[in-house]
Amino acid sequence: MIRLSQHQVNAATYPLWGVFMKSEQHLLQLEMSGLVQLAATDPELEYLFRHAMFQEVAYDSLLRQDRRRLHQAVGLALEQLYPERQTELAALLAHHFSEAGDLARALRYFSLAGDRALAVYANREAEHHYRAALKLAETETDRARLLAGMGQALALQSCYEEALQTWNAAIALYQALGDIDCLARLYARSARYAWWSGDSPRSLALCEQGLAALGDRAETPGVAELLHEAARTCYFKGQRDQARTLCAQALDLAGRLGCLDVQADALVTLGVLQISDQRLEEALATLRRAVEIADSAGLFLVASRAYYNIASTFEDDFGELPAARYYYQRSAEEIRKRHSAAEELFVLNKVADISLLLGDFKAADTTLQRLRQLIRTASNPDVGGLGLELTEALLLRYQGQLEAAVQRLRAYRNAVRERTDLQNLINANFYLAGVLMELGLWDEAETALVEAIELNDQPNWSDNLWSRCLLSTVRAYQGRMEEAHNLLEQARAKSRSRLSLIDQRYLTLAQARLAMVEQRWSEAIALFGITARIEAQVGMQWYRARRLQEWAEAYLARGEQGDDVQARELLHEALITFEELNISYYATRIRQRLESLAPQPEL
Secondary structure: OEEEEHHHHHHHHHHHHOOOOOHHHHHHHHHHOOOEEEEEOOOOOEEEEOOHHHHHHHHHOOOHHHHHHHHHHHHHHHHHHOHHHOOOOHHHHHHHHHHHOOHHHHHHHHHHHHHHHHHOOOHHHHHHHHHHHHHHOOOHHHHHHHHHHHHHHHHHOOOHHHHHHHHHHHHHHHHHHOOHHHHHHHHHHHHHHHHHOOOHHHHHHHHHHHHHHHOOOOOOHHHHHHHHHHHHHHHHOOOHHHHHHHHHHHHHHHHHHOOHHHHHHHHHHHHHHHHHOOOHHHHHHHHHHHHHHHHHHOOHHHHHHHHHHHHHHHHHOOOOHHHHHHHHHHHHHHHHOOOOHHHHHHHHHHHHHHHHHOOOHHHHHHHHHHHHHHHHHOOOOHHHHHHHHHHHHHHHHHOOOHHHHHHHHHHHHHHHHHOOOHHHHHHHHHHHHHHHHHOOOHHHHHHHHHHHHHHHOOOOOOOOOHHHHHHHHHHHHOOOHHHHHHHHHHHHHHOOOOOOHHHHHHHHHHHHHHHHHOOOHHHHHHHHHHHHHHHHHHOOHHHHHHHHHHHHHHHHHHOOOOHHHHHHHHHHHHHHHHHHOOOHHHHHHHHHHHHHOOOOOOO
């Protein structure tokens, strides 16, 4: 049903009667004819058309000149009756004045409607209004402002390339206008969303172009935003010293100008830099300060970024996986408020990964369902889609579908290599090597780990001992014992002053496997036990069950009195875990291993 107020009845029915009559007469005749029905009497009379077709017929019967005049009258009446609600009614006002041919007013209200929709993340609606306004805009100032808004609406729909092209047109206009603040702001946003699209070289190039275009850099909020985005981009390209310098400049300028958005975002980047310097407690305090500012100012993007980095600190540096998952979920919740599917995809992949590490496959499956739903709705899901590819490959690995996991991980590695995404290329090689090692494909695992180490060893890139620990095991199984020992020494040398439980796990496991290959059975047994206890402490159920298998094999290899009993107990415990996790592949292998052992003598 279509709502019809008293003054709208006059407008819609005028040509049917040919003359203006009193509203009461119009309404009475319409009601008696069954075209409308009374809907409300307070605060004013309100009627409903009984069918939308009746309204269409009435409207279509109007002459064009009458339509324009009546739309103008309705628009002016709405302005006068509801001056305090013009922002709320902007879309309706824009429609009436556009139909009336009052282009100046239509432009104003289409622009206002776009701004309102963008503020509440109604991004498609905002795009529609900005496009309508752009058709009416005549000045370069208006076009630049509208292009900037439309670019933001497109970016939040994950239409990154179209957003970047739109912003590029706005940048050219702002440069001609000499508007340094808006110019800097759009370069910053273009760089951020180029990074989101997976094109980090383009992101850095846009920052460099923006800084070069600013010249002496007037002190404006937009300049502060660009300085910070350049700092952030330099960090992700491994240029840590330059990132620190730019971040300090951005924080100083944002603080002096009172720009809470840039200040909070720059604090997140500062926290990340403190993490890379192993100033972990200081980093967490910095990130929590960023959350406070972001929450107070309604900065969902910044809050999500802060929560994400808090989560990664708990994951990578403290090895506290439940806490890490909680903060990744908080990050995803903040992103959801912005209705950005691609960004939510990115973070939820981490939630799923942590669930897999915890052996919480039910939670992982729930998250994967949400990820697949987002893939279907995202306009440009490439980045998040790649993360989903990795998560699904890892799930195959945990389920024991090793060959399928290898194929998916190879494809994922090729995709991130094309994007020159160094961190994810390191991750791809690392995860791929782990599966290849289980399959006994030592040479390919070696190649993957060597590339991961070479990438990690670049200047200003944070050291990661995990790949060296895995390569040490590969070298041991290849019979290259001296190299295996050297790699472990390098891993220890690169280890930080404060090792996370995850780091300790990798070091201890590599030592255990090396001792196993060298037939130092008692040492291997002790080290596998330590590794299993760390995995239990962290909550890595699947990994602990796999470790119990290796621990059992060390007992069986030593073969001392009572070792077979210890081995059976460990295998039974691993079997129970895999059955609880519903991982039939490993459960079946353990049953077969138990059956292969000589039966215990009856007492």
